[in-house]
Amino acid sequence: MTDQSTRVARNDDKSRYEVFYDDELAGFAAYTEQGDQVVFTHTEIDGAFAAKGLGKVLASGALDDVVRRDEVIVPVCPFIASFVRKNEQYDDHVKWPNE
Numbered sequence: 001m002t003d004q005s006t007r008v009a010r011n012d013d014k015s016r017y018e019v020f021y022d023d024e025l026a027g028f029a030a031y032t033e034q035g036d037q038v039v040f041t042h043t044e045i046d047g048a049f050a051a052k053g054l055g056k057v058l059a060s061g062a063l064d065d066v067v068r069r070d071e072v073i074v075p076v077c078p079f080i081a082s083f084v085r086k087n088e089q090y091d092d093h094v095k096w097p098n099e
Contacts, residue, residue, distance in 0.1 A: 037074050
């Protein structure tokens with residue numbers, strides 16, 4: 001979904017990326033930072049916004065931002081890990097947990 005009514009923003013104060021739908025917070029992907037590594041720990045989309053493709057919008061927006069910042073993606077969250085496995089453009093920017 002690339003609708004103009006969606007946007008992803010990094011919220012440093014809460015250590016998460018947030019996805020908005022029509023200016024309402026619809027979900028987030030929480031992370032911790034360890035040096036140049038961004039460890040994604042949990043992703044959640046509010047049930048009121050289900051079936052709108054916002055999980056994919058959130059994941060791609062967050063991961064693209066990490067790549068732009070020249071940081072490393074560490075996908076601990078199962079949703080983010082699954083998204084990374086399906087999108088090979090992130091392969092060079094990933095450090096899998098327990099590697």
